[in-house]
Amino acid sequence: MAGLGFACLLLALGVCAYGVATSLYGVRSGRLEYVDSGRRSIYALAGVLTVAVLVLEIAFVGDDFAFNTVADTSSRTTPGLYKAAAIWSSQEGSLLVWAWLMSLWSSLALFLTRKHMRDVAAYATAVMLGFGAFFVFLMVAYANPFATTSPAPAEGVGLDPLLRFPAMMIHPPILYSGYTLCTIPLAFGIGALLARRLDADWIRAIRRFAFAAWLFLGAGVMLGALWSYSELGWGGYWGWDAVENAALLPWLTGTAFLHSLMIQEKRGMLKVWNVSLVLATGTLAVMGTFLVRSGILDSIHAFGGHTLGVPFVILIAALIAGSIYLVVSRRSLLRSEHRLDSLLSRESMFLANNIVLVGLCFVILWGTYFPLISEALTGKEASVGPPWFDRYTVPLALVLVALSGVGPVIAWRRATLANARRNFLAPLACALLTLLALLGAGVDGRPLALAMFCCAAFALGSVGQEFFRGARARRAMAGEPAPLALVALVRRNRRRYGGYIVHVGMAVLFVGVAASSSFEHVNELSLSPGQSARVGAYSVRYVRPTATVTPKYDAAHTGSTLSLGAVLDVTRDGRHVATLRPSEGFYSSGEAAQGSVGSLLGGQPVSHVAMDLTVARNVWTAIQPDIETPALKRIVTVGNRTLPPEDGIVAVAYLAREYLKHRPRAEFNLIVSPMVMWIWIGGLIVIGGALIAIWPAPARVRARVGAGARPRTVRGLARV
């Protein structure tokens, strides 16, 4: 069936080429049937790639190790759900999933816009199919997911232990959806420039897709942070890793665009800025994909491999050059229709917000690509670490959170100064009360964290005031009870109030980041069973070691042959708080040269952290047991010498027993961080707010407004 999969790739390439040619011919000649045929090429591409994905999924689920991708990333003992998700754990499979998701989202976008902007959509179709052709070409020429080996190996290598985590099952498709959704506004932006149609219509058409891209990218970034915190053994959720940054960059420019597009919708301003943001966001999404796959920068997230770097560089260069050319050559069509009425206006606040967001993007872009720039200029690779990023991003983040509280309080066009002064009272009072409460509670010594708490309180106070006043106004107009008024207010103003909820989520998230990073207590030390250590206000006692052996033939085997850990008793002021069981898993390396026992333990060890998570704080623990003591090493050496491969597990079981008997010291990493859970709660609130903002109004409301609005509104407008 690999032949069917590869045939689908070739067919996909043909469909893309046909669709590009047909769309361009149709729009240039005015023959709509060819424009429609080009649009249907996207649907056909989605169908063909769905078949290809199904072929590969069936191979994974059916343990068909003739497929190289399956043999490299799965095994008979990999649990079923992880097998199904393993398709995107390899370079080849993830390229296929990327192209497939792009074709699905593009199909949806073109279906929803099939009756509008036929000329813009035709050019956009050609761009989308161009992207499709690029990614399919990468698979055909460099990274074929349907490459096979004959005879097929009896067993696969298995899934990377680091990926055996629930969030990692959905993190890639969500992140890829974010990346691929970024290409839709990019395609329509290029289409609008080529068709010279740069008014309100194209912005209206792509707004939801830009929002969806932002939502999926944000969710993908959050899931990655959760994986980092819960699975990697360093105790952090964000390390300014190159691949993490690469996903954040288009999210930042996308955030800027979602705000500034409102200015263009209302005032016909910032057209050059908006189209540039759209093009930049799409290009940054492609650059992010390039970073993960080219191996050009080191990252735990990267697939490695340098073979894909050159095609990506060519694509990115073409995108940048083409974008600049189009914007410059169409600048006469991108002139603003109005000017800023007042500095005291929501437009001004959004402009300030945009400058901060783009500034953040630039700082992170510079820091991420600095190793490449340094190497190109000086011949030596240098890099910047978290302290550098924190130094520049934290102040900008403070300004951003503060602005998220100012914007809701200011009117569009021009705010009345007296009203603005009055409207700031409650939010400022929230900020001041927060500051006094924190200082009174002895929370000091971290001015930036305190500033963030106050800015967040200001933002929350501002949004809370908006909800209160909006519901009060609704009650006055409609006479509804308060809860119903609140619901009706949000339903009738989804964009505004959904956006406010997003602001609340971001404020909560930043509070969690500030608290957990500024006030954490860390203790890295070596303990023997029975010994205790203090971390912050908590005492952690190493009660006893643990050891678990799971042979490969055991149904419970999930990859680790041996797991060594500890039982820890956590107390505070003498009261029991939690019992934690961190461990480290030792995996098969598959290298027969390491010996019958060595090969069972020689794979990359993976830390399985243990934590006690509450809203107020998190106690996080990781262990690094010492498997290199002379006694344990002797077991491995003797086992390698005397045991055949099928009996190596006997020595591993003996090693586990000796570990429990001798109870050696182990290295522990103990961290107590306040309010970590606020980060995840904030993320969920952001997602909820975004869904409210993006959700379409019910059809009957749209029909009622559409059918009756024009005559009624003309009469109503004429009355004034």
Next chain:
Amino acid sequence: MAVLVVILTLLVLAAVLAVISAPIRAARARREAAGGAAPAGGDAEEALAARTLEDLEAAREAKYREIRDAELDYRTGKLSREDYGAIDAELRAEAIEILDRLERLKPTDA
């Protein structure tokens, strides 16, 4: 297995061809039904009118939203009565201009 792969591939190919050629076949059938008239090269004026209509409808929706937002800003205390009155008048005048342009494009609508 090889035969099955070939059959499945041909089926996928047939489905693709059917999907992408449908609009072209339909257009050809319409032309033949209309007596084999020469293929329309596209009416540039009609296309321009359709584009203008779409742009104006988008502008109209945006303007209605602005009017609602201004009212909400006033009712939530961000605008004084005087400022709201001035802004509302401006917005309604802009909306009337858009509606007038729409009416001129579609003269048969009531």
